Amino acid sequence: MPSGLRILRGEDVYGKEGRTGCSRSQWYRHIAEGRAPPGFMISPQARGWLEHDIDAWIIARVEKGGIDKAPPATPEPYASMVGHNGGPPMKRRRGRPRKNATPPGVFGGPAEGGA
Incomplete structure (x- = not known):
């Protein structure tokens, strides 16, 4: 272009060979x-x-020191492992889950000490 302006397309801006180093979705x-x-x-x-x-965007990011990121959320410890009614953490079983996952004596499951 005679005026010295150059138009960059998407593959020149983002992606593996792009100037920004961002993925398409991130850009x-x-x-x-x-x-x-x-x-x-x-x-x-x-586009x-x-x-x-x-x-200018790249230079501004370098001068600013990168991207403003929110600090990662700190989850409550063992939040996903809390037992029923907020009790102690439940133990996780190893292997595949059982087909009938109802505890004994609940909803027609075999009761303890049954005849």
């Missing part, structure tokens, strides 16, 4: 959150970005 997530330049439609099915916009 569009940045756009949806307002953290990346949205680009413009160069045809009904193709393009100006090269200097992408370069």
